[in-house]
Amino acid sequence: MSRRPPRGEYIETDTGNKVARKATLVGTQNIMLGGKTVIQPEVMIRGDLVRSVPSSSSSASAPGSNTAVAIGRYCFLSRGCCLRPPGRLYKGAFTYMPLRMGDHVFVGSQSVVQAASVGSHVHIGAKVVVGEFAIIKDYVRILDGSIVPPNMVIPSFSVVAGQPARVIGEVPEGGHEAFELRDLYKTVGNNPQPAAPS
Amino acid sequence: MAPLTPYTYIQCPCSDPSNLSYSRASDSGSPIDGNPGFDDEEHTFDPRAPRSNYSLYPLEYLLYCEDCHQIRCPRCIAEEIATFYCPSCLFEVPSSNLKSEGNRCTRSCFQCPICIGPLSVTSFETQPDPNLLAAPDHAAAPHSGPYALNCSYCHWSSAEIGIKFDKSNGIHGQLAKLRNGGTTRLTAKERKERRKDILQSGGGGGGTAPGASGDTGNDQQAIDMETQFTNLKSFYQGQLSESTSGGNGLSSLGDLGFASPTSLSRIMSIYTGGSLHDKKSKSRVGSMREALDPNEGLIVADLDESAAIEKLHSEGIDGTVDTEQLLNQPPYLGEPHLHGRSRFGSELRPIPYLLRTKRSKRCPVCRHIISKPEAKIQTTRFRIRLIAGNYVPSITIRPLNLNDNNGAAGTPLPPTAPLPDTLQPLKPAHFLLIFKNPIFEGVKISLATPAKTPGRFASKVTVLCPQFEIDANTDVWDEALKDDGARRRGAGGGRKGDERPGSTQGQQRAEAGKIWERGRNWVSIVVEVVPASLRLDTLPTEGPEGEKVDMSPLKEDEDVLEIPIFVRVEWEVDAVGDDLGSSLASSRDKEAKEKRELAYWCVLGLGRVSQA
Ligand SMILES: [Zn+2]
Ligand SMILES: [Zn+2]
Ligand SMILES: [Zn+2]
Ligand SMILES: [Zn+2]
Numbered sequence A: 001m002s003r004r005p006p007r008g009e010y011i012e013t014d015t016g017n018k019v020a021r022k023a024t025l026v027g028t029q030n031i032m033l034g035g036k037t038v039i040q041p042e043v044m045i046r047g048d049l050v051r052s053v054p055s056s057s058s059s060a061s062a063p064g065s066n067t068a069v070a071i072g073r074y075c076f077l078s079r080g081c082c083l084r085p086p087g088r089l090y091k092g093a094f095t096y097m098p099l100r101m102g103d104h105v106f107v108g109s110q111s112v113v114q115a116a117s118v119g120s121h122v123h124i125g126a127k128v129v130v131g132e133f134a135i136i137k138d139y140v141r142i143l144d145g146s147i148v149p150p151n152m153v154i155p156s157f158s159v160v161a162g163q164p165a166r167v168i169g170e171v172p173e174g175g176h177e178a179f180e181l182r183d184l185y186k187t188v189g190n191n192p193q194p195a196a197p198s
Numbered sequence B: 001m002a003p004l005t006p007y008t009y010i011q012c013p014c015s016d017p018s019n020l021s022y023s024r025a026s027d028s029g030s031p032i033d034g035n036p037g038f039d040d041e042e043h044t045f046d047p048r049a050p051r052s053n054y055s056l057y058p059l060e061y062l063l064y065c066e067d068c069h070q071i072r073c074p075r076c077i078a079e080e081i082a083t084f085y086c087p088s089c090l091f092e093v094p095s096s097n098l099k100s101e102g103n104r105c106t107r108s109c110f111q112c113p114i115c116i117g118p119l120s121v122t123s124f125e126t127q128p129d130p131n132l133l134a135a136p137d138h139a140a141a142p143h144s145g146p147y148a149l150n151c152s153y154c155h156w157s158s159a160e161i162g163i164k165f166d167k168s169n170g171i172h173g174q175l176a177k178l179r180n181g182g183t184t185r186l187t188a189k190e191r192k193e194r195r196k197d198i199l200q201s202g203g204g205g206g207g208t209a210p211g212a213s214g215d216t217g218n219d220q221q222a223i224d225m226e227t228q229f230t231n232l233k234s235f236y237q238g239q240l241s242e243s244t245s246g247g248n249g250l251s252s253l254g255d256l257g258f259a260s261p262t263s264l265s266r267i268m269s270i271y272t273g274g275s276l277h278d279k280k281s282k283s284r285v286g287s288m289r290e291a292l293d294p295n296e297g298l299i300v301a302d303l304d305e306s307a308a309i310e311k312l313h314s315e316g317i318d319g320t321v322d323t324e325q326l327l328n329q330p331p332y333l334g335e336p337h338l339h340g341r342s343r344f345g346s347e348l349r350p351i352p353y354l355l356r357t358k359r360s361k362r363c364p365v366c367r368h369i370i371s372k373p374e375a376k377i378q379t380t381r382f383r384i385r386l387i388a389g390n391y392v393p394s395i396t397i398r399p400l401n402l403n404d405n406n407g408a409a410g411t412p413l414p415p416t417a418p419l420p421d422t423l424q425p426l427k428p429a430h431f432l433l434i435f436k437n438p439i440f441e442g443v444k445i446s447l448a449t450p451a452k453t454p455g456r457f458a459s460k461v462t463v464l465c466p467q468f469e470i471d472a473n474t475d476v477w478d479e480a481l482k483d484d485g486a487r488r489r490g491a492g493g494g495r496k497g498d499e500r501p502g503s504t505q506g507q508q509r510a511e512a513g514k515i516w517e518r519g520r521n522w523v524s525i526v527v528e529v530v531p532a533s534l535r536l537d538t539l540p541t542e543g544p545e546g547e548k549v550d551m552s553p554l555k556e557d558e559d560v561l562e563i564p565i566f567v568r569v570e571w572e573v574d575a576v577g578d579d580l581g582s583s584l585a586s587s588r589d590k591e592a593k594e595k596r597e598l599a600y601w602c603v604l605g606l607g608r609v610s611q612a
Helices: A182-186 B017-028 B036-042 B050-054 B095-101 B130-134 B136-140 B171-176 B188-200 B210-214 B225-245 B252-256 B261-271 B279-283 B306-315 B323-328 B476-490 B580-588
Strands: A010-012 A018-020 A024-026 A031-035 A044-046 A069-073 A087-090 A093-096 A099-101 A105-107 A122-124 A140-142 A158-161 A166-170 B007-011 B063-065 B070-072 B078-085 B118-123 B147-151 B356-362 B369-373 B382-385 B394-401 B429-436 B443-448 B460-463 B467-470 B522-530 B560-574 B593-608
Touching: B007 B394, B063 B369, B070 B593, B078 B095, B225 B261, B394 B593, B429 B467, B429 B593, B467 B522, B522 B560
Parallel strands: A024 A044, A031 A069, A069 A099, A105 A122, A122 A140, A140 A158
Antiparallel strands: A010 A018, A087 A093, A158 A166, B007 B593, B063 B070, B078 B356, B118 B147, B356 B369, B369 B382, B394 B429, B429 B522, B443 B467, B443 B560, B460 B522, B560 B593
16 A cells, blocks of 8 residues: 555456556457456457458347457456457458457466357466367366467366367366455455455 | 475375274264374374375365265265266267267367367368458358368368368268278178178179279278178177087087187177177087188288388378377277278378266265266256365465565565575475364364474474464355455555564564464464485485485485375364264263364475475
8 A cells, every 4th residue: 555656557447347557458349348357467458350240140230249359257367468359251251250258267477368258267377379269168277388279169177288288187176166266356456455365 | 497386285084994994983983982093193194105196185176075074085986977078069978879879979079180189170162262352242152062170270181181071060970981091981781782792702802892992902901890890790600600500518628719609609799799699609519610711801910011111211200190199099990900000190080079077976985975066068067066175174385484684574475476496405494384264163273293204305394383273264244244354454565463473573483382373264373394405415324223225316306395294173063963973972962062073194295495
């Protein structure tokens, strides 16, 4: 509390998001934050890479349909990571598809995520590359330095590592609580609180 | 060397057989009487013993049986498969399909044989085409074949092994009929008809699959494993039926040979799922001849490897496969035959995904279910999940800075601070052990450690406060209400002098018999270690009983300072609505309180000792 800078390092929104002033959010109108999400400095979110081909059900006029990146609650985007919607040829034309992320997703520093969807309670380590259109289900732990190939599906309760990434283990029953990011959320921001004693 | 993150591993009681019998006794009698802890204290648990590898687990991996009041680990629990599913398409596979289709996904889910990345079906038409990009009107044009399986990681394509598909669906079925190189393979029905033809035509040099005519190989190579198996099977069936007639009453030793009908029908019932087993076989005697030509299933080993050598010359080592790639290959019955199989990358095949399972877990002693996931694949909920972390106190280790003379002295390093690289030998180091109580009763903890760690390089260990009590894990709402106030106090950079019993002038000194700090449901204590020197010349020349001392160089991880510590947790519970054994105990106890106890070894890994 003593040496708080005159202007906070973070912008704290009404819904409890803590967005670093030094983060780069491109196309903010296409980025949805669920609340209580931390975005650290040097993070980049490419909201500008929005779907260019209307979806098949021609619901392009519906509000919110041009969301490029949707992030749930209590996500933590570490310094220097990048969220980028995946893109591909669709019926002959190149288009981006939205990147959807659930709650309690941790993205380690300097990781690049181009998944189609990331479930809830997912831990992505540092320097990880998640390839385009990968689907990561709930309770998945991706270890540091992994490269998840494009289109890979990672089922729930997988521990994944390697280049290319493969399932190397299972998350044990007692390991579910470790994915909770509520406590981590409190430790950053303009008024950070120390971590719990244990 | 990478710095070591401090760890706590707990030993499951199943590593000691007497503990399992203790648990059994507790079912019938009082759990307090049969105390396993006292026996255990007689011998010190050695975390470096080869056996210990198999009994030490982080707390998250342990379950807890509420009926036995005991820790259970992945090694002793009994598993039951609830659901089979494909890890790629996430479809459930009914167990009836497993018998007929095997344990791999039969949809279009394949892994790359080179890098095991996922393969996706792509049309040859989808190559980036600038005209298409410019004019999206073409988009409506549907893809047409041929299709191939492509790896998006290493860009391997099934076209490299000559496999292309006419349709984009049912890849598994199409692949089963295709050999590498694109030649088709006989289906079971076609093979049967072919056999008939060959038999009718006198069985000359037949057996060549029609699609394989382009191959340079001889007749034998054209017979794939499945064909050979069918040939052998029908040959032996014929032999068996012939031998039935020729019974001469002699049995005994002749029956045990390879050529005896009894052995043969037994072996065949193994390989054909019991369908060939018939009761008459017992009475069969005599011997039979073996297969003599390819139509009867005989394949002469092809020892001529000149083609393989030639290929090795032209393709080099890069064209060959490694052991891991070979091991990942599923058995493929369409292979020509076993000799010289899969030496080259061109012989590899896409790997259908192995199925994965959801499993429930039972206590090995009382057979109660202690973990049970919902059977549906898309849900991550559990019906039952008795994890040890809800019953056993967790132990967190944090390095403590006591010797520093600047203002930071006496403050534990924050969890985010970089860990000291190594421990200095012969220099006392301090660690905070934070015990957190997960249960809703207060617990009494007693700790015991050997004064010196087991192993060649014995470090000195002192637990400054081996006995203490931790308050109950109070209601979550109480915590939420108190949370703000407690956090505020802690916000000032760790200056919480008033909370520390042993504090003087804001700084704190570690005192024997006193805890370091206390919170709602946690207590921290100090442990002092004096790491041993890792130099071999400091070892005594003789052991205490005159035996020779191991003077071999430092072994792997021998520099890690590990402390075995025996933890005993005691608490009292209301004896209401409990099992038979506890009601006996409560009748003696007037306050209707039942004493509970849990005792186990754990090992604390503190860090690496510097080898300077
Ligand atoms: Zn066990
Ligand atoms: Zn599948
Ligand atoms: Zn590959
Ligand atoms: Zn049990």
